Amino acid sequence: MWVVSGAVLVSYLAVVTVLMLTPGPDMLFVLASGIRSGSKAGFVAAVGVAAGEAVHLLAAVAGLAALFRAAPLLYDLMRFAGAAYLVWLGVRTLRGRAGGIADGQGGATSTRRAFWRGLVTNVLNPKMALFTLALLPQFVDPSRGQVPAQFLVLGACFLALEIAVDGTVGLAAGRVRRFLAGRRRAARGVEVASGSVFLGLGARLAITR
Numbered sequence: 001m002w003v004v005s006g007a008v009l010v011s012y013l014a015v016v017t018v019l020m021l022t023p024g025p026d027m028l029f030v031l032a033s034g035i036r037s038g039s040k041a042g043f044v045a046a047v048g049v050a051a052g053e054a055v056h057l058l059a060a061v062a063g064l065a066a067l068f069r070a071a072p073l074l075y076d077l078m079r080f081a082g083a084a085y086l087v088w089l090g091v092r093t094l095r096g097r098a099g100g101i102a103d104g105q106g107g108a109t110s111t112r113r114a115f116w117r118g119l120v121t122n123v124l125n126p127k128m129a130l131f132t133l134a135l136l137p138q139f140v141d142p143s144r145g146q147v148p149a150q151f152l153v154l155g156a157c158f159l160a161l162e163i164a165v166d167g168t169v170g171l172a173a174g175r176v177r178r179f180l181a182g183r184r185r186a187a188r189g190v191e192v193a194s195g196s197v198f199l200g201l202g203a204r205l206a207i208t209r
Helices: 006-021 025-037 039-062 064-070 072-095 107-123 126-139 147-180 184-207
Strands: none
Touching: 006 126, 006 147, 025 039, 025 107, 025 147, 039 107, 039 126, 039 147, 072 107, 072 126, 072 184, 126 147
């Protein structure tokens, strides 16, 4: 017997696909990363975001995500830490020079940085933990048994779709970066836009409860 029934899996994939195609904080983060550091960094940022989501999935399996409902202070501390990190990224981007984009620079350092920033940004967003806790149980059938295995299967599908959708966005964003190579004024405008995205995501995370 399959861990998750075929009908449930099909309906779950349909719901998750719609959610993934709806622009959200993760997609905007990947988009800004790809434009700022190139296609490879944009894709790796999506992988980093997925790795952060994997942490939330494992926490949901362990029941740790329920702590955010029982301990509002813990939720707020994590939320403000994530907001502060995004604001820090925004300020760094706004204070940077456009030379990196205009000269087409990138490289392994930018790629590694994109991965870790994607991971940290997602992990420090407690809303993702609550989202995971709210979504996955709706498709878990306790009567089939192997509840942790069902969580893991559904979570793996979620991560695969997230990488596919957001990774495509990151790769496409790199084309915008290549277009900006040699156009310093336009490149600076993109730096400002990317920094504003990070600041906006940080403010949204800090303000919205």
